Amino acid sequence: MTFSITGLNHRTAPVEIRERLAFDSISIPGALRALKQCPGVQEGLILSTCNRVEIAVASEQLDASAVGEFLAGVRSVDHSWIRPYLYRYSDREAIHHLFRVAASLDSMVVGEPQILGQLKSAYALAKAEGAVSGFLEALLTRAFNVAKRVRSETEIGQSAVSVSYSAVELAREIFGSLKDKAVLILGAGKMSESTARNLQRCGASQISVANRTLDRAKAMAALFDARIIPYERLYTELRDIDIVIASTAASEYVLTEKQMREVIEARRNRPMFLIDIAVPRNVEPAVNGIDNIYLYDIDDLQQVVARNLRGREEIAGQAEIIIAEEVERMLLRLKSREIAPTIVSLQEQFESLRVSEIARLRSRFGDLTPQQEEALDQLTRGIVNKIAHAPISELHRHAAHPDGIHFISAIRKLFHLGD
Numbered sequence: 001m002t003f004s005i006t007g008l009n010h011r012t013a014p015v016e017i018r019e020r021l022a023f024d025s026i027s028i029p030g031a032l033r034a035l036k037q038c039p040g041v042q043e044g045l046i047l048s049t050c051n052r053v054e055i056a057v058a059s060e061q062l063d064a065s066a067v068g069e070f071l072a073g074v075r076s077v078d079h080s081w082i083r084p085y086l087y088r089y090s091d092r093e094a095i096h097h098l099f100r101v102a103a104s105l106d107s108m109v110v111g112e113p114q115i116l117g118q119l120k121s122a123y124a125l126a127k128a129e130g131a132v133s134g135f136l137e138a139l140l141t142r143a144f145n146v147a148k149r150v151r152s153e154t155e156i157g158q159s160a161v162s163v164s165y166s167a168v169e170l171a172r173e174i175f176g177s178l179k180d181k182a183v184l185i186l187g188a189g190k191m192s193e194s195t196a197r198n199l200q201r202c203g204a205s206q207i208s209v210a211n212r213t214l215d216r217a218k219a220m221a222a223l224f225d226a227r228i229i230p231y232e233r234l235y236t237e238l239r240d241i242d243i244v245i246a247s248t249a250a251s252e253y254v255l256t257e258k259q260m261r262e263v264i265e266a267r268r269n270r271p272m273f274l275i276d277i278a279v280p281r282n283v284e285p286a287v288n289g290i291d292n293i294y295l296y297d298i299d300d301l302q303q304v305v306a307r308n309l310r311g312r313e314e315i316a317g318q319a320e321i322i323i324a325e326e327v328e329r330m331l332l333r334l335k336s337r338e339i340a341p342t343i344v345s346l347q348e349q350f351e352s353l354r355v356s357e358i359a360r361l362r363s364r365f366g367d368l369t370p371q372q373e374e375a376l377d378q379l380t381r382g383i384v385n386k387i388a389h390a391p392i393s394e395l396h397r398h399a400a401h402p403d404g405i406h407f408i409s410a411i412r413k414l415f416h417l418g419d
Helices: 015-021 028-036 066-074 081-085 092-102 113-129 134-153 163-175 190-201 214-224 231-240 257-266 285-289 300-307 312-366 371-398 404-414
Strands: 004-010 041-048 051-059 087-090 182-186 206-210 243-246 272-276 293-297
Touching: 004 015, 004 066, 004 092, 015 051, 028 066, 028 113, 041 113, 041 134, 051 066, 051 092, 051 134, 051 182, 051 293, 081 163, 087 182, 087 231, 087 371, 092 134, 092 231, 092 312, 134 312, 163 190, 163 243, 163 272, 163 300, 182 190, 182 231, 190 206, 190 214, 190 243, 190 272, 206 231, 231 257, 257 285, 285 293, 312 371, 312 404, 371 404
Parallel strands: 182 206, 182 243, 243 272, 272 293
Antiparallel strands: 004 051, 004 087, 041 051
């Protein structure tokens, strides 16, 4: 059994690539069903967030590029187009990567708690589709526990800086005080709610909310004493807005270049700042070419994040030590799970061959005396034990070796165990 993770994230691919490959919760079940049909794939999971798209697979004899080709196919893009942005980890490296992702060490915002919830949601979707069972379930369950250990034994979560926090910090850097600025939150999901909290923390008092679903907009407006802008009046109201923070789940642009040109004209060219933290993006990139409109997307926030993460290297280092320990423990568990069944299967196969050969001998020479039966039994058992001794000893010896899983797999293939 081989475990691999293929994907891309905010470090390997810009937002315009990530948004083309992103999955929403509606499309993931169908993609999981298609993934299970790929030759060699036994289990799979798809994790899609604003900063990463990753496919974790437990497989037998799967080509290294197969998952990348699957991702390209299911998202209707050319594989050669996304290949430069993809990474692939297998076995030890894949487990290490999974644990770091769960513990938010691989996030744009190190220490942010959202990724663990997103990983648990991805697990629940895969479980519901029957795409996760024994092997991946053991890895994911351990990953959740590792994330919990990192948070309980280090201070990594205490000073975490969320993406929404960084968006508000960027707005504050641009304007200084936010007290007299009209701010619109476009969207009413969890990211938008987090953004509203950070806006209030920074003194913003003129907060408006716009969302396609009016009930959700009302619920969030009630939480933050915000004004509701009906979606059908969005562009009319935008002429009075100084800062827009967009975070909707829309698959198409909500704010387009043509419409924003009309908005800035109505504002008599007063500067306007748009911060787009959605993936796929909510604001058409060409909007950034309009005079007096300044557009920032989620990748632009990395500079803000980097400044807020200075001085946290020691905490991250403590977390990395925990991750390394947990990877070794997980590898030992997986090897133990594989070794015992492999040894039993090997012994059963040798015994089956021994018994069949004795039966063939009887058919040629007829019944044997009890003494002959005993002698033949002892002789053949001795030969079988000597033949089995070397591979079984090597299996035990490789149990503590970093590449032990590969050796177990090689033995199973060599002796056709489990075929």
